[in-house]
Amino acid sequence: EKTDFSVCWSIYVGWMPWGYLQDSGIMKKWADKYDISVDIVQINDYVESINQYTAGQYDGCSMTNMDALSIPAGGGVDTTALIVGDYSNGNDGIILKDKTELAEIKGQTVNLVELSVSHYLLARALDTVGLSEKDLTVVNTSDADMIAAYATDDVTSVVTWNPLLSEIEAEANATKVFDSSGIPGEIIDVMMVNTETLADNPAFGKALTGAWYELMTLMSSDSDEGAAARTAMAEASGTDLPGYDAQLATTKMFYAPAEAVAFTESDELPDTMKFVAEFLFDNGILGEGAPSPEFVGVAFPDGSVFGDEGNVKLRFDTSFMKMAADGSL
Amino acid sequence: MRIINLRPGRLTSLALGIVPFAGVIIAYAVASHYRRLENPADKLLPSLEKMGEAFWRMAFVPDRRSGDLLLWLDTFDSLMRLGVGMAVASLLAITLGIAIGFIPHVRSSLAPFLATFSLIPPITILPILFISFGLGEVSKIALIVIGTAPVMIRYTAQSVLDIPREMIIKAETLGASVWQMITRLVLPQVLPKVISCLRLSLVPAWIFLISAEAIASTSGLGYRIFLVRRYLAMDVILTYVVWITLLAFVLDRLLLALSKRAFSWNHLERDSL
Amino acid sequence: MRIINLRPGRLTSLALGIVPFAGVIIAYAVASHYRRLENPADKLLPSLEKMGEAFWRMAFVPDRRSGDLLLWLDTFDSLMRLGVGMAVASLLAITLGIAIGFIPHVRSSLAPFLATFSLIPPITILPILFISFGLGEVSKIALIVIGTAPVMIRYTAQSVLDIPREMIIKAETLGASVWQMITRLVLPQVLPKVISCLRLSLVPAWIFLISAEAIASTSGLGYRIFLVRRYLAMDVILTYVVWITLLAFVLDRLLLALSKRAFSWNHLERDSL
Amino acid sequence: MTHETKLSVQNLFMSYDGAPILERVSLDVSEGSFCTIVGASGCGKSTFLRLLLSQERASRGKILLDGTPLPEEPTPDRGIVFQRYSVFPHLTVAENLILANEFEASPITGRLFGSARKEALCEIEPLLERIGLNQAANRYPAQLSGGMQQRLAIAQALIKRPKVLLLDEPFGALDPGIRADMHELLHDLWRELNMTIFMVTHDIHEAFKLGTRLLVFDKVRHDPQAPEAYGATITYDLPIKANDRGDADLVALASGEKPNTAADS
Amino acid sequence: MTHETKLSVQNLFMSYDGAPILERVSLDVSEGSFCTIVGASGCGKSTFLRLLLSQERASRGKILLDGTPLPEEPTPDRGIVFQRYSVFPHLTVAENLILANEFEASPITGRLFGSARKEALCEIEPLLERIGLNQAANRYPAQLSGGMQQRLAIAQALIKRPKVLLLDEPFGALDPGIRADMHELLHDLWRELNMTIFMVTHDIHEAFKLGTRLLVFDKVRHDPQAPEAYGATITYDLPIKANDRGDADLVALASGEKPNTAADS
Numbered sequence A: 001e002k003t004d005f006s007v008c009w010s011i012y013v014g015w016m017p018w019g020y021l022q023d024s025g026i027m028k029k030w031a032d033k034y035d036i037s038v039d040i041v042q043i044n045d046y047v048e049s050i051n052q053y054t055a056g057q058y059d060g061c062s063m064t065n066m067d068a069l070s071i072p073a074g075g076g077v078d079t080t081a082l083i084v085g086d087y088s089n090g091n092d093g094i095i096l097k098d099k100t101e102l103a104e105i106k107g108q109t110v111n112l113v114e115l116s117v118s119h120y121l122l123a124r125a126l127d128t129v130g131l132s133e134k135d136l137t138v139v140n141t142s143d144a145d146m147i148a149a150y151a152t153d154d155v156t157s158v159v160t161w162n163p164l165l166s167e168i169e170a171e172a173n174a175t176k177v178f179d180s181s182g183i184p185g186e187i188i189d190v191m192m193v194n195t196e197t198l199a200d201n202p203a204f205g206k207a208l209t210g211a212w213y214e215l216m217t218l219m220s221s222d223s224d225e226g227a228a229a230r231t232a233m234a235e236a237s238g239t240d241l242p243g244y245d246a247q248l249a250t251t252k253m254f255y256a257p258a259e260a261v262a263f264t265e266s267d268e269l270p271d272t273m274k275f276v277a278e279f280l281f282d283n284g285i286l287g288e289g290a291p292s293p294e295f296v297g298v299a300f301p302d303g304s305v306f307g308d309e310g311n312v313k314l315r316f317d318t319s320f321m322k323m324a325a326d327g328s329l
Numbered sequence B, C: 001m002r003i004i005n006l007r008p009g010r011l012t013s014l015a016l017g018i019v020p021f022a023g024v025i026i027a028y029a030v031a032s033h034y035r036r037l038e039n040p041a042d043k044l045l046p047s048l049e050k051m052g053e054a055f056w057r058m059a060f061v062p063d064r065r066s067g068d069l070l071l072w073l074d075t076f077d078s079l080m081r082l083g084v085g086m087a088v089a090s091l092l093a094i095t096l097g098i099a100i101g102f103i104p105h106v107r108s109s110l111a112p113f114l115a116t117f118s119l120i121p122p123i124t125i126l127p128i129l130f131i132s133f134g135l136g137e138v139s140k141i142a143l144i145v146i147g148t149a150p151v152m153i154r155y156t157a158q159s160v161l162d163i164p165r166e167m168i169i170k171a172e173t174l175g176a177s178v179w180q181m182i183t184r185l186v187l188p189q190v191l192p193k194v195i196s197c198l199r200l201s202l203v204p205a206w207i208f209l210i211s212a213e214a215i216a217s218t219s220g221l222g223y224r225i226f227l228v229r230r231y232l233a234m235d236v237i238l239t240y241v242v243w244i245t246l247l248a249f250v251l252d253r254l255l256l257a258l259s260k261r262a263f264s265w266n267h268l269e270r271d272s273l
Numbered sequence D, E: 001m002t003h004e005t006k007l008s009v010q011n012l013f014m015s016y017d018g019a020p021i022l023e024r025v026s027l028d029v030s031e032g033s034f035c036t037i038v039g040a041s042g043c044g045k046s047t048f049l050r051l052l053l054s055q056e057r058a059s060r061g062k063i064l065l066d067g068t069p070l071p072e073e074p075t076p077d078r079g080i081v082f083q084r085y086s087v088f089p090h091l092t093v094a095e096n097l098i099l100a101n102e103f104e105a106s107p108i109t110g111r112l113f114g115s116a117r118k119e120a121l122c123e124i125e126p127l128l129e130r131i132g133l134n135q136a137a138n139r140y141p142a143q144l145s146g147g148m149q150q151r152l153a154i155a156q157a158l159i160k161r162p163k164v165l166l167l168d169e170p171f172g173a174l175d176p177g178i179r180a181d182m183h184e185l186l187h188d189l190w191r192e193l194n195m196t197i198f199m200v201t202h203d204i205h206e207a208f209k210l211g212t213r214l215l216v217f218d219k220v221r222h223d224p225q226a227p228e229a230y231g232a233t234i235t236y237d238l239p240i241k242a243n244d245r246g247d248a249d250l251v252a253l254a255s256g257e258k259p260n261t262a263a264d265s
């Protein structure tokens, strides 16, 4: 019987509440309620946090739907989407230097974090103008260096996310030609937890969900406490309140659990996951020797499954969010 | 007179030494000035005042969120990690280095392995490190140790091998046991070498520390640089770089002074840089 | 007989040398086995066969996206960068090192600056590197040079200082000019030291190469490692780590062989590791 | 002085990397002998001493000490003074001299403390005076001139009062005054301790003044096409009677007759 | 042999870090003199040579060469053989010897090629033979015995035929046979080139055999409480006539009378 849990997160607008949960003691309050302890650990490097989770060091980790499919699920770690926190609604974007149309990206070198959601966004954007990745050159560039990279003459286009995106957009010669509001609901930020751990310890799921939505309510309120919480998150991410609010504006946060439940149960999600799986398969990163995009199964709240039913490794489960919506936590 | 026989006086020496520093500062100020002429909000090369302000803010204005003086907190945490890491590496260097350099069987066994191991760039095995040692302090210290110890061990072992064979033989004729040779002859002759090697290893140690702090940490100089890098807050970054360089310099001088004090016999013969 | 006087025979030596390697491989295989018992798709410690497959795939199966044999492409690109970087660093070490070590005025001027400069962890000033050298090959090579050259210059300068004063004086009495002393005495005596320093610098050079390739790149061993880290393909990462280690080992041996061939006089006297 | 055989060398061969250095060296030395060894530069005198010290192993042949084969490694019963590197640079003069004492007294730390150390330092006072280094007791070797260092090395080797003492050109760097003192010191200790001494020297006068037996090393076979083809052996083995010492004729004879490779080649 | 004053030392003082080593040294040496220098170990003989070579600058006093102050740095008109480190370890024996030639012939590369190099190598053949190293011409110094290295160093210093030659215990490591040969070589070259030689030696016989003038360095003032308080100077300055050489009485006298610091202290 496990009573000590730990989850990890990395710095990103939609995940800053996790840090605040730990600092403010809200998490402890909820953990105490269920007689467990939950440690929320900040890891600066996003990929490293997922790797640590996949390796079994953590019971949960905040990540995108795409990375959940390729890394833990692709690596055989059965993973459940516990809390669907938000989706990117303009938070990821494509910027061209001295050009204004997406179609002009043809033939350019594009700097982005390869195989990340930026790469996915680019692929989806290119679809809309009838181009494909073959029409340009992708240069893998680490996110931490993206702003400095943009400042050099070699770089003419970048795909990245906030806060880097807005920093670069502020440059005089930068034009955002496409962003994730063009593909709403496809880049989803989720608290993923280990399915087995969750099944054995429902209290863990309850404590996390309860704490999260308590903070969501506080954060979305116009009260001083809400502003104070957001200020703390802003500063933890290295910016100030207006900067953080600007980032929130391009993030579709599900402050109310019901919204998250509705989104997760919607018909679009399976289509999105299909796109994602195809993208991952095309890039050869969907697990070892994956014969087709359907190699890893994805289960949805209604019980339907995309892909191999014998190899379901990623599950969207709304039961805990529903409990929060019902106030039964 | 040949130029190699001309020794500059104290003042000339000082003046010559200042020139390159002044050059760099002026070059920076000019470049920064022209960039800011183009774009007054340029973040890449902030003005010197701005860096001064950043230093003041980080060092003397309590952070709004935590109330800490960030610079001192970061410095303290980083130095702790660095100190522990280098202490462990030195200890390994002394024990393994002497064993490898002094005992042929240990040398046969460990030298090839160590040579191979030291060739692995530690940052490539970071995931394994983090999983073996967790994401706490231990893994950061482990990265420093893994990154610096192999070179230090090899260098120490080579210093042991470089002790003239005649001295060891002389010790044998004076009736020394292997242990006594180690404690009275090898160790004292090798310690100053370990200190010089430690001084040389400080630079890679800082690099590993900063890399480790950038991945998993919530304080430390490397963490802060990583955190503000995404906003290109070069005023903070450059301030921290200067501060790190200063710290490294002070550490280096302290170690040199320690060596001169503790091993005066080793500093009698010739110039050193 | 004291243990320090017992020299293992060739066979014993070989056997002793193999032990730690075998130990590591066995430990890995066991750990991997137990992890895969729990989760057959475990990515963290893939089985040895899987690593073999990964090697085969990277080396001999054309990539689906580009049709390249990735391993060879990456190796070629990385070695080019490393080679150019180390060549530039060596050149700097020889020219500046001799100038600093041999000419007191240059020493006064550059030694303090160099000592300070070498303390700056280069990864912290990446943005400045980018605006100075762009984002292409030059900045990657520059990172290698900035990371390795200061130590190499210092080491070379120290080697020049370590040449017994008597030899320089002897050369003066033989009528040598400063330039002749540099070309005929200092350079030849220092070159083998530069090569040993180059060998020691290969490890940091690899680290900087890999860091540089992680920043902005479309090929290279470091690029591949960081790319596949995005989906925890430890089979590829570990294969690449082994491959890098092998390459580093071969380079090291080649440099040693070169030194022994070109500077046989330097290898007459004593054991070296 | 007894005349028992102290050290017996039987048909010794030594080669480095296939090149013979010494060949067919046979010798019996009685206890208390003072053998002085002369020979052309590079002929293998130092190598012979290294063999006697067990620093190197002979390619063939045996060396017996008191009738039993030599230990396989250097032991305190055979002291040594090398041409160079004989003192410990990290210890002061006095510390160099009490070191053997410390080794013996404390097997674990190899170090004496407090009064024991004071006592040890007192004990070496007369020796320090005898070698003229009492004013330099607290200096490090690097602070001494070459000659002072060599005097210290000699004193250090004598401190364990070894039964066999090997000296490799120990007085080469000393000036005549000090040299005469050191001769005296060495001679006294040799008598006192009944040591068997082997001393390599280039000074034939010294060889005659100090030795009871003079060994001359040289090559007997010489191939002008391949001067490295053969090793050296003992070509002259002259007993020196006390009244021979300083005999100018004998000196002239020995120096004149000593074959000289350099002149041959 | 002219008797013009070649070198004049006037009231020379030298101290290291405040400790006086030499004091009030004055000396006039005529061209073609062969001055042999003896003195207690550590009294400053090597320091005196370093001053003559301009390797160090005197604290006070003047040295005039041919009536003009010494150049401020070593020049080819004054050759030197040190106790150690005198040959270049990265050059073979032959290369060590042609080096001076190469320096002179090619200011830029400092290197001879092809036939010029062959010629230079031919030129040194006789010298190689004279020092007995012709068989070792292609070996590196590390492959030579100590004595062979020193012979090479002497030959190298003679190759520029310097007007003033400084020798610091050059024959200390040589065996008597080779030493006699080197004496001869040195003596011939001295006569041939009319060199002015200063040679530090510890062998008083050698000093008398070779020298035309013997300089004895020693402290005249001595404070038993502070043995470092005073420096050494020239206490004896004996001209040696040709028929004095080898005169055993004089030898005995000089060795006996030479004051000895070690015995004092």
Ligand SMILES: Nc1ncnc2c1ncn2[C@@H]1O[C@H](COP(=O)(O)OP(=O)(O)OP(=O)(O)O)[C@@H](O)[C@H]1O
Pocket: D016, D017, D021, D039, D040, D041, D042, D043, D044, D045, D046, D047, D048, E143, E144, E145, E146, E147, E148, E173, E175
């Ligand atoms: N470790 C070694 N490896 C190979 N050859 C060696 C080694 N040591 C010495 N020799 C060679 O062995 C020979 C004898 O050397 P050794 O030092 O015994 O001569 P030596 O008689 O002591 O000469 P010297 O009077 O100059 O000291 C020399 O020709 C030398 O080159």
Ligand SMILES: Nc1ncnc2c1ncn2[C@@H]1O[C@H](COP(=O)(O)OP(=O)(O)OP(=O)(O)O)[C@@H](O)[C@H]1O
Pocket: D143, D144, D145, D146, D147, D148, D173, D175, E016, E017, E021, E039, E040, E041, E042, E043, E044, E045, E046, E047, E048
């Ligand atoms: N660089 C130096 N710094 C300080 N003291 C020195 C230095 N060189 C020599 N001395 C001191 O100067 C004195 C004279 O040294 P020097 O080498 O001239 O003696 P020496 O007469 O040649 O002795 P030896 O016969 O032993 O060679 C010694 O006491 C020595 O300790």
Ligand SMILES: [Mg+2]
Pocket: D045, D046, D047, D168, E145, E146
């Ligand atoms: Mg010898």
Ligand SMILES: [Mg+2]
Pocket: D145, D146, E045, E046, E047, E168
């Ligand atoms: Mg001297």
